[in-house]
Amino acid sequence: MKKYVLVGAGSRALFMFAKPMAKDWNHxxxxxxxxxxxxxxxxxxxxxxxxxxxxxxxxxxxxxTRPDTVIVASTDDTHHYYIIEALHAGCDVVSEKPMTIDEEKTRQIYAAEQASGKQVTVTFNLRFAPYFSTVKQLLQDGIIGDIYHMNMEWFLDRDHGADYFRRWHAELGKSGGLLVHKSTHHFDILTWWANSAPKQLQAFGKRRVYGDHGQPKGERCMTCDYTADCAFYKDITKDDFMNQYYVGAEAEDGYYRDRCLFDERIDIYDTMSVNLEYANGILLNYSLVAYSPYEGFRATINGSKGRLELSNIYRSADMKEADQNTIVLYKEDGSKEIMEVVSEAGGHGGGDAKLLQAIFEGGVSDPLGQQANSSAGAESLMIGVTANRSIAEGNPLLQIPTVSELRG
Known part of the structure; x- marks a missing residue:
């Protein structure tokens, strides 16, 4: 029986790791x-x-405790510290995504991993969700031949999307922005499907809805004078978990979970697009907005022998309440085939449970390469890091650091 310890006690730490370890995997x-x-x-x-x-x-x-493995689910800007210290203490590490938030911290993690001989696993649960793994299998089987172009449009609604701007994620120095914190999920899936390393990109980002646009505002929803006129007003005291874990814990560190969406501190983007080329020549167009009337994604993958059209509209932030998903294959002759993939119970369309099984049981067959190591973690986050840099520098085309360059 392996020994695990957990860093972090927020919602992701509790529901993704702590409760399953204590109740489902305690054997x-x-x-x-x-x-x-x-x-x-x-x-x-x-x-x-x-x-x-x-x-x-x-x-x-x-x-x-002398653990075998340390699970890191703290704020993104602290991941590297706990990962590095755990590696040097002789522990393997399971890191919540993103592995870290910038290039220098990634280099430090690699140095510690190489020096210690221990390993970092990154929890990309979408790889384990039946819908995304089915697409991977189809591509691996060559159903559309060689992949030439991919497009993904991801849209967060005005509850889930807005929530990132209420908390620490709204500050680039703490989360890397949505292009790192959120899009790392999407960039990982796309890179996994492309089966290639990201090479270069050009990116654009704006704050269209959230952030300081000169409108009346307060410090937080709970004490705001403008609640009657604000379409985004949210009373977190009505949620038992929020009330206990955040409102009841404010005196400990002064962290407010309902900060104003129009606060001056917000420096991340709510509207983003990235044009990217992979090392094998595949081109990608990606976009993310955080204020859609509804939530989900649409994607297309074009290849030498056909086209896949993908779509998923879901009704909860962790994708538990997703509609039945379809994959549409268009063949070279224009005919089409519709394949249905039913989401499984649990978070991220059943991906969370399958990911935990791979982590805790170990030694399972992995023909699709679903288990993600530090290299996968670095490739996805460096897309977001480089995209942020492109935006900051006026949208130039930039090279994305490779894993070998980061390893030094």
Whole structure:
């Protein structure tokens, strides 16, 4: 039985890792400690998981529990620190995506991984969702021949999309922006499908809805004077989890979970597009908006022998309530074939459960390459990092650092 400890006690840490380890996988997982800089949240998580030991110091947790694996689910800008310290302590690491938020931190992680001989796994759960893995299998089987061009349009609604701008994700220095924090999911899937390394890109980004546009605003929804006129007003005290884990924990660190969507601190984009070329010549057009009336994605993949049209509209942020998905194959002669893929129960269309099985059971057959290592983590995040740089520098075409360059 392997020993695991967890860094982070927010919603993702609780629902993706802590509860499953304590309840579903406790026959093969020894969940022996949790650390979070917010002690209130850490204690709440511990209570929900049967009294898991809470630590107030990360290194103390490592020394006293001597874990085999450290799961990192803290804020994105701190991932590298906990990953590196865990590797140097002789532990393998499971990191929530994104692995980190910039090039220098990625280089530091690689150096620690090479020096320690331990491994970093990145939790790209969409690879395990039946819809995305079916597409991978079809492409691997050559159903449309050689891939020439891909297009993906992803749209977040005015609840899920807006939520990123209420919290720490709204600051580029903490999350890398949505092109790193959110799009890393999408860039990983597209790179996985392309079966090639990203080569170069040009990107564009704007703040059209959120951020400071001179409108009346308060510090947070809970104390705002303009709630009656704000289409985005949200009372987080009506949600039991939010009320306990965030409102009830504010005195610990002053973190507000309902910051104003029009705050001056917001420096990430809500409207983004990226034009990218892969090393094997595949071209990609990608876009993301965070204020759509509804949520989902549409994609097309064009190849030498046909075209795949993909679409998924879902009704919850973790894709649990997705409609039945279809994959449409257009053949060279213009005929079409419709394939239905039913989403499975659980988060991200069943991807979360399958990912945890791969992590905790290990040794499972992986013909599609669904288990993502630090190289996959770096490739996806470096697309977002380079895209942010292109936007900041006036939209030039930029080369994307390769894994070998990052390894040094």
């Amino acid at each position: 093969i997982v020894d969940f022996c400690g949790v650390f979070d800089t917010n002690l209130v949240r850490a204690n709440l998580l511990s209570k929900e998981c049967g009294g898991i030991p809470v630590f107030t110091d990360f290194h103390d947790m490592l020394a006293k």
